Amino acid sequence: MTSAQTTHIIGLGSIGSFVAHSLRSLPNPPSVTLLVHRSNLYEELASKGWKLGLRLGENGDLQEEGEFDAEMLGESSDSHPIYNLIVAVKASATVSALEPIRHRLGSHSTICLFQNGLGQVEDLNKRMFPDISTRPTYIFGIMRHGVYLRSSTEVVLASSNGCAAVGIVRNEEFSSRPSQPQFLLDVLLKSPVLRCEKMEWPHLLREQLLKLAANCVLNPLTALLDVRNGDIKDNRDLWPLHCRLLKEISMVYGKLPELQNLPRDLAHFSVELLENVLLDTINKTARNSSSMREDIRKGRETEIEYINGWIVRRGRELGIDCVANESITQLVLAKSHQDGRDKNFQIWKAK
Numbered sequence: 001m002t003s004a005q006t007t008h009i010i011g012l013g014s015i016g017s018f019v020a021h022s023l024r025s026l027p028n029p030p031s032v033t034l035l036v037h038r039s040n041l042y043e044e045l046a047s048k049g050w051k052l053g054l055r056l057g058e059n060g061d062l063q064e065e066g067e068f069d070a071e072m073l074g075e076s077s078d079s080h081p082i083y084n085l086i087v088a089v090k091a092s093a094t095v096s097a098l099e100p101i102r103h104r105l106g107s108h109s110t111i112c113l114f115q116n117g118l119g120q121v122e123d124l125n126k127r128m129f130p131d132i133s134t135r136p137t138y139i140f141g142i143m144r145h146g147v148y149l150r151s152s153t154e155v156v157l158a159s160s161n162g163c164a165a166v167g168i169v170r171n172e173e174f175s176s177r178p179s180q181p182q183f184l185l186d187v188l189l190k191s192p193v194l195r196c197e198k199m200e201w202p203h204l205l206r207e208q209l210l211k212l213a214a215n216c217v218l219n220p221l222t223a224l225l226d227v228r229n230g231d232i233k234d235n236r237d238l239w240p241l242h243c244r245l246l247k248e249i250s251m252v253y254g255k256l257p258e259l260q261n262l263p264r265d266l267a268h269f270s271v272e273l274l275e276n277v278l279l280d281t282i283n284k285t286a287r288n289s290s291s292m293r294e295d296i297r298k299g300r301e302t303e304i305e306y307i308n309g310w311i312v313r314r315g316r317e318l319g320i321d322c323v324a325n326e327s328i329t330q331l332v333l334a335k336s337h338q339d340g341r342d343k344n345f346q347i348w349k350a351k
């Protein structure tokens, strides 16, 4: 049984588990239901008494929070409506992850996406909620905390100076929807560990676009060269490529219809500004191994279609040829499919 005060969380990687823990550690915690895809994770949570642990710093004490509810997706025949949903799966897995609970979502729901990249809302609307009247309200979240999983039920928060931002996505059909996004916003904003601020949509969109520009350079290059973020700055041979990628991105941003009516300080994205954001991101995350490099190393699908791929698609709509972003997208796709192809080739050769 769920109520309008229950928060569901799907995607129990580092971000999803961190948010789940933050909500349950509030003084009057909301009820939180974890939506689990893997039976081994479900069994592990059960064996730990439905608790998740958070360590503040690598060697900090383990703080456990419990009384989570959990549902094993695919096996649960639950048809109760879901009012508040936090999505922390990879951008490329959003639609498939939400498929088993699609019948429980609708205009009564608020969906908060804590993900890299852009284009997920358009995907959800097209593939899951084509009827405008049944669409949920979306909140987009930007996570600036360094978190990683030490085990499937233990998260490490690398430092206490990270922060997060959330804002309600305003699009053409956003009007008076029956969902109550305030509940989810309030619980997210209350958590002292999350350090989450609320931003009005044009400001959050600007932050997302700036973050996306840095991701468009850092993520594919670290993945293709198999290096840490800091190495991208030190390798001078890459500089002309950074510049070409950012020039295309600046041109696309300059023509985005959703920015046309905004004041200049919100809609202006010069190449110099994007370069500064890129350098600042590299300096702050120099020792990080980017999420795309990790995806490639672990043989997982990357988010390239929602990072450089988004720039290429929007560029195409606006008549801007994004040759550098398109080439780098193809290279990352080729690299991530390489192992599979090698295996197929071996099988083919063996026949």
Ligand SMILES: CC(C)(CO)C(=O)C(=O)O
Pocket: 116, 214, 215, 218, 219, 229, 281, 285, 288, 289, 290, 291, 292
């Ligand atoms: C900023 C950066 C590149 C940090 O590693 C990131 O967002 C990612 O890895 O996806």
